[in-house]
Amino acid sequence: MVSKRVGQYIEAKGISYYAFENSLGSSRGSISKAVKDGKSIGSNVLEKILSVYSDINPVWLLTGYGDMFAEPALTGNGAVKTYRLKTDTTVESQQIPLYDLEAVAGIVPIFSNDKAIQPVDHISIPHMPKCDGAVYVTGDSMYPILKSGDIVLYKEVNDIANNIFWGEMYLMSIAMNDEEYITVKYIHRADVPGYIRLVSENKKHQDKDVELSKIRALALVKASIRINAML
Incomplete structure (x- = not known):
């Protein structure tokens, strides 16, 4: 589940859901609720996550394969x-x-x-x-x-x-x-x-x-x- 992996990433980064949602311009509680309830996250939000957080591995986020963090240059x-x-x-x-x-x-x-x-x-x-x-x-x-x-x-x-x-x-x-x-x-x-x-x-x-x-x-x-x- 993509929302579960988003939650894992937020936890690994040590940031609050509020800060994460705010950085994406999402409404407060929208992502935390999706993670908690195991609901899907819209493609436009996923694109924003990958754009703002460049250290996340897109393959891992979307499929669960590979490592959470993108490899360094x-x-x-x-x-x-x-x-x-x-x-x-x-x-x-x-x-x-x-x-x-x-x-x-x-x-x-x-x-x-x-x-x-x-x-x-x-x-x-x-x-x-x-x-x-x-x-x-x-x-x-x-x-x-x-x-x-x-x-x-x-x-x-x-x-x-x-x-x-x-x-x-x-x-x-x-x-x-x-x-x-x-x-x-x-x-x-x-x-x-x-x-x-x-x-x-x-x-x-x-x-x-x-x-x-x-x-x-x-x-x-x-x-x-x-x-x-x-x-």
Whole structure:
């Protein structure tokens, strides 16, 4: 429930409901009552919250996934977000290889541990969940969480049939008509046995059910990096 998470954020910030409501220009008691009664909060108020309180993670606020607070800036012109499971432990320091998907013709060769596949660079971010690699993403199916040109950092899934965390975000390779289709989607349970449902963040993209057996490679998305060019 979004209203519950708003209450958790207010408590974590140590501010009063009155001060919070006043900062948004909302009527007194409107948000405190919504939190107390578990009622919905209007989209215009949510937009105002995200505008005024820039340290809140919009993904967490709207879906409950990830951390409450947005990650600090990676550099002066970039930002990193993490998507942690409750069971994740962080690594103090790691060198995460960054691969060029066009150069290696997909993620299957990367996951095969082919020594001939060389990363184009390495990424080092302290106190991150353990990651196996990183790639650039294309397309807008996960917008606004991800946009074309962002980098996703991932942890490979070796036992695809048994190790899916339903509702989480995944990088995957799907066999379609003898070609490899690479995408980032949420994975949900499908109504038909043997299938999974691929769900986009961008509601312009329809959900799609695919056979689990057609997933050639799968990796849980652990973090994303967005570079904002400053001209």
